[in-house]
Amino acid sequence: MACRAMTLMLTTANTAEQSFEKNKIKDVNNMEILLSTTIDTLMVIGLTAAFLFTDIAIRHNLKMDLSGIGPDLAIGAFSVQISVIAALLTGKVTPDIANDSILLVLFGSLWATTMWQSSKKEAFGHTLSFMIGTIILTIAVANLLGLHELPILGLLVAVAVVLGFIGSVLTKNLYNESISRKFDYMLGRVTAYDVIEISSKQSSKDADDPLSPAVDSIRCAIRNNDEKRYTAGLRKITTISQNFMTGSKETTDISRHVNAHLLEMGLIAMEKKGNATKEIISSIGSIGVSASDHGSQNGAVSSIATIGSLFAAAKRKNKTDIHHYFVEATGAVTRTAANHKQEATVEKGLVLLKEIADHAAFSGDPSTMTLVKGELVELARIAVNKEQTTYLRSIVLTMRDIGTRILRLEGSERQESFRKLLDSFRRMGKFMAGRDLLETTWAMSDLGIAASREHLENETLRSIKELEEVGITALKGSSDGSPDKMADEIVRQVIISLQEICVSSMRSELKAAVSSVGSAFSRMEKYDEAAIVVQDAVMDIGEYKTGEEKLYQLFLEKYGGEAY
Numbered sequence: 330m331a332c333r334a335m336t337l338m339l340t341t342a343n344t345a346e347q348s349f350e351k352n353k354i355k356d357v358n359n360m361e362i363l364l365s366t367t368i369d370t371l372m373v374i375g376l377t378a379a380f381l382f383t384d385i386a387i388r389h390n391l392k393m394d395l396s397g398i399g400p401d402l403a404i405g406a407f408s409v410q411i412s413v414i415a416a417l418l419t420g421k422v423t424p425d426i427a428n429d430s431i432l433l434v435l436f437g438s439l440w441a442t443t444m445w446q447s448s449k450k451e452a453f454g455h456t457l458s459f460m461i462g463t464i465i466l467t468i469a470v471a472n473l474l475g476l477h478e479l480p481i482l483g484l485l486v487a488v489a490v491v492l493g494f495i496g497s498v499l500t501k502n503l504y505n506e507s508i509s510r511k512f513d514y515m516l517g518r519v520t521a522y523d524v525i526e527i528s529s530k531q532s533s534k535d536a537d538d539p540l541s542p543a544v545d546s547i548r549c550a551i552r553n554n555d556e557k558r559y560t561a562g563l564r565k566i567t568t569i570s571q572n573f574m575t576g577s578k579e580t581t582d583i584s585r586h587v588n589a590h591l592l593e594m595g596l597i598a599m600e601k602k603g604n605a606t607k608e609i610i611s612s613i614g615s616i617g618v619s620a621s622d623h624g625s626q627n628g629a630v631s632s633i634a635t636i637g638s639l640f641a642a643a644k645r646k647n648k649t650d651i652h653h654y655f656v657e658a659t660g661a662v663t664r665t666a667a668n669h670k671q672e673a674t675v676e677k678g679l680v681l682l683k684e685i686a687d688h689a690a691f692s693g694d695p696s697t698m699t700l701v702k703g704e705l706v707e708l709a710r711i712a713v714n715k716e717q718t719t720y721l722r723s724i725v726l727t728m729r730d731i732g733t734r735i736l737r738l739e740g741s742e743r744q745e746s747f748r749k750l751l752d753s754f755r756r757m758g759k760f761m762a763g764r765d766l767l768e769t770t771w772a773m774s775d776l777g778i779a780a781s782r783e784h785l786e787n788e789t790l791r792s793i794k795e796l797e798e799v800g801i802t803a804l805k806g807s808s809d810g811s812p813d814k815m816a817d818e819i820v821r822q823v824i825i826s827l828q829e830i831c832v833s834s835m836r837s838e839l840k841a842a843v844s845s846v847g848s849a850f851s852r853m854e855k856y857d858e859a860a861i862v863v864q865d866a867v868m869d870i871g872e873y874k875t876g877e878e879k880l881y882q883l884f885l886e887k888y889g890g891e892a893y
Contacts, residue, residue, distance in 0.1 A: 402462025
């Protein structure tokens with residue numbers, strides 16, 4: 330019995346020892362596999378990174394196009410995959426050849442994609458090209474080394490995306506630096522005297538023009554849609570031009586010469602997609618602002634005229650997406666001129682702003698009209714602060730003309746735009762006084778009459794409401810015991826305006842508008858200063874009612890009086 334037990338114990342011990350040895354061998358094998366996989370993974374990452382950064386260094390040193398690195402990576406992946414297929418053909422492994430052939434076709438397609446994206450010269454396309462290149466090169470090298478496990482491939486793809494992003498950012502910075510150095514070299518030795526001298530010659534295209542190398546480079550960049558290059562060039566030319574401005578005459582010469590170049594660039598940009606036109610408009614505006622600051626009214630007018638020429642070209646090509654930039658540039662120059670009391674520039678700016686607003690109304694572009702109205706309000710504020718009443722009336726009339734264009738719009742678009750216009754008049758009324766406030770009253774009266782003639786009841790009612798508010802405000806100001814002849818005149822003009830709108834509304838059979846005027850008169854008559862004028866207006870309405878007896882009775886019901 331004891332011998333049997335001893336034998337069983339020895340057998341168990343041997344079995345355990347054999348099991349331990351097997352587990353030990355298995356663990357060693359797993360460690361070897363893990364180590365081998367880790368090394369292969371690091372090799373894949375290292376090879377991709379080495380290819381990427383070596384290509385960047387070579388292209389940068391040889392001054393080659395850095396946007397071609399993405400396609401380089403893709404063609405590298407394509408080449409690696411061809412090597413894999415060649416090796417499989419030698420070994421005659423048919424199933425693997427089929428799978429790798431599919432990969433080869435995929436890599437070829439993605440290589441074409443990277444070529445397409447890099448050729449677009451856009452930031453997103455540039456980054457995408459790099460990421461696609463690093464991803465497919467990583468996959469190709471991983472396939473070469475036999476790394477087919479999904480978790481490992483996922484890790485490699487994630488690292489490839491990071492490498493691609495880093496590479497794209499690095500090349501962007503290198504490219505921007507090279508562009509900056511190039512324009513510094515082309516414009517670094519240019520002086521104000523050089524520009525002034527060439528501007529006095531007959532043609533700005535003279536071979537001796539110191540700006541020609543930079544201008545030619547910018548034109549080429551615009552044609553190739555190279556946004557980084559033309560943006561850097563335009564800003565460089567704008568900056569040095571501003572730095573050259575000193576006296577009035579010199580500033581005028583510099584402004585005209587640079588604006589001539591910018592106009593030519595703008596006409597080229599009109600034929601292309603992209604942001605070149607916007608940058609050029611901004612540059613022209615900056616030149617005009619600087620010219621005005623340096624006392625050159627002619628230089629500022631030159632910028633306004635240049636913006637106008639580009640706007641005319643944009644109208645012909647129906648480029649409505651850049652209208653905002655025309656408004657902003659024109660507004661900036663005109664506001665600066667208004668602060669310096671340069672009336673000729675302000676008048677030119679107002680004409681152009683009105684032209685832009687007219688076209689916006691014709692094109693159904695209310696947002697541009699809103700921008701124009703905002704600029705006009707600011708110009709009116711400056712005019713009041715600087716006591717420049719000469720062009721204040723022009724501002725009000727320009728807004729009135731914009732209002733007549735708004736009345737031609739359709740539906741809710743017209744109603745919203747008209748509401749914003751009257752809001753602008755209200756804002757102007759808060760800082761205007763005296764004769765200036767009368768101008769806004771007459772403008773709103775004209776718009777109210779025009780709206781009623783077009784049978785636009787909503788707009789007519791808004792005009793009546795705004796006019797009544799102006800009148801009530803003036804009455805409150807004059808009822809504090811201190812006589813104010815101008816306030817009395819404003820009240821009188823408001824009542825006359827409401828009378829004319831009422832008569833026009835009767836003829837157009839706008840019942841709500843007629844009722845609204847009656848209610849307004851009823852409220853205004855409570856002030857002693859307005860009572861007599863209101864009663865005279867009611868009598869005049871009775872005389873001019875031209876057979877509209879029912880509407881006149883409706884008016885009287887709201888007014889609370891009797892027929893005269």
